[in-house]
Amino acid sequence: MFSKRELEGYVLIDHRNSPGVSHEQAQRGLVAVPGGTMLESPTFLCSRCQKTIILNPDRSRSRGYCRKCDHDICDGCSLMLKLNHECSLDTCYHIKRITYT
Amino acid sequence: MARRITIQKGITPAAVADTTAFTSGQAFAFWRGGSATQYTRFWEISLSGLAASTSSPTPMVFADDSTISVGALTFAAGGGDSYMDPFTAALAAPLNVGNIAATTFPQRDTANHKMQCGLNAFGGVYFWRGNRAEECPALYGTAVSLGDMSLSSFTGGTPGLISGHVIYETS
Numbered sequence: 001m002f003s004k005r006e007l008e009g010y011v012l013i014d015h016r017n018s019p020g021v022s023h024e025q026a027q028r029g030l031v032a033v034p035g036g037t038m039l040e041s042p043t044f045l046c047s048r049c050q051k052t053i054i055l056n057p058d059r060s061r062s063r064g065y066c067r068k069c070d071h072d073i074c075d076g077c078s079l080m081l082k083l084n085h086e087c088s089l090d091t092c093y094h095i096k097r098i099t100y101t
Numbered sequence: 102m103a104r105r106i107t108i109q110k111g112i113t114p115a116a117v118a119d120t121t122a123f124t125s126g127q128a129f130a131f132w133r134g135g136s137a138t139q140y141t142r143f144w145e146i147s148l149s150g151l152a153a154s155t156s157s158p159t160p161m162v163f164a165d166d167s168t169i170s171v172g173a174l175t176f177a178a179g180g181g182d183s184y185m186d187p188f189t190a191a192l193a194a195p196l197n198v199g200n201i202a203a204t205t206f207p208q209r210d211t212a213n214h215k216m217q218c219g220l221n222a223f224g225g226v227y228f229w230r231g232n233r234a235e236e237c238p239a240l241y242g243t244a245v246s247l248g249d250m251s252l253s254s255f256t257g258g259t260p261g262l263i264s265g266h267v268i269y270e271t272s
Binding site: 013 | 156158162213214216218225231232235236237238239257258
């Protein structure tokens with residue numbers, strides 16, 4: 001039986017032997033993984049903006065979901081969806097793939 | 102299907118802002134579509150810190166480029182691109198890969214940052230792998246913000262020496 005977890009990618013950021021990246025240093029391009037720690041987490045591709053999203057293991061809020069393409073979406077695109085910007089041929093990656101390939 | 106690998110044996114990426122032209126050897130690599138309809142998926146990105154002694158937060162970003170590179174792409178010393186399987190049939194129009202552009206360097210798009218690949222280059226390791234084809238970031242054709250991608254350092258950190266590889270597959 002198909003599970004959405006089969007779609008998940010994998011990310012490892014290992015700072016166990018490094019000063020790491022503190023929460024203060026975290027910025028675009030840097031995920032906060034402090035020295036002496038490691039982040040190992042699933043990832044998914046937002047079907048709307050095609051960004052790879054690292055799933056925060058400590059998150060308790062629900063994630064955005066597009067019923068049109070049956071796929072998780074990132075928080076930014078989730079907001080757009082709530083504002084009635086639905087996935088369409090121009091935005092949905094999965095629809096694009098069917099069209100172009 | 103042709104799976105290939107781009108490597109860097111040791112590079113200190115330069116911090117470059119969005120929509121600013123790269124110069125020779127500043128980025129890990131650029132990838133540009135080999136034809137107007139070519140489709141390439143990126144399956145794996147692995148970066149390992151090689152900095153010898155100083156904390157070096159290195160904000161690496163894998164992103165679309167809003168200015169397409171022009172001319173042949175080649176690598177500065179230490180970089181390379183090769184097939185993974187020696188029996189892979191050569192592509193009629195292989196992807197253009199390198200971190201030096203013969204004519205015009207690409208510029209990273211402001212909006213389309215696909216993946217945060219940062220690490221502390223002093224002892225840090227970053228590794229990402231896609232599990233399904235439809236979950237991999239992709240490059241299509243040769244148009245702006247679709248057909249040219251780069252792995253490079255964003256501003257705000259203190260980039261250090263790293264090595265790594267990127268595995269991609271052209272279909």
